[in-house]
Amino acid sequence: MSWRWEYDPSEEYVIGGAPPAFVAEVEKKADELIRAAEALYLDGSLFQGENPRSEHVRLPGGMFVFLLIPRYECGYVLQVTYL
Template sequence: MEKKADELVRAAAASYLDGPAYQRPSPRGENVLVPGGMFLCQVVPRHERVYLPQITAW
């Protein structure tokens, strides 16, 4: 899961280059399925953060 989360952070950095100057609404949260579990992620460009409020392993 950590590897997939790192990939999401790199993708968000490339997609939202203007960071704190971003004026549109933040993208919706999404569920990401990975081998052995899933996590919910929320990209907030103005904060320059990717939040993972839920991680579920199975």
């Protein structure tokens, strides 16, 4: 399995008309979070215990909510807020 991230429930629903430059920053930060998770959980499929809590990630111009599920080796962008 390979670590990845995705929008939940869909990109269109989560992005909700945010400017492309801000979306690019969200996706860049999500990539960084997944690389960090991959280093922390070397084999996420073997992870046992409670999942980490979702986190609010602040960026210039807004924020997003990110949830990591180590067993699935996947992160989810749940909400994007553009100010």
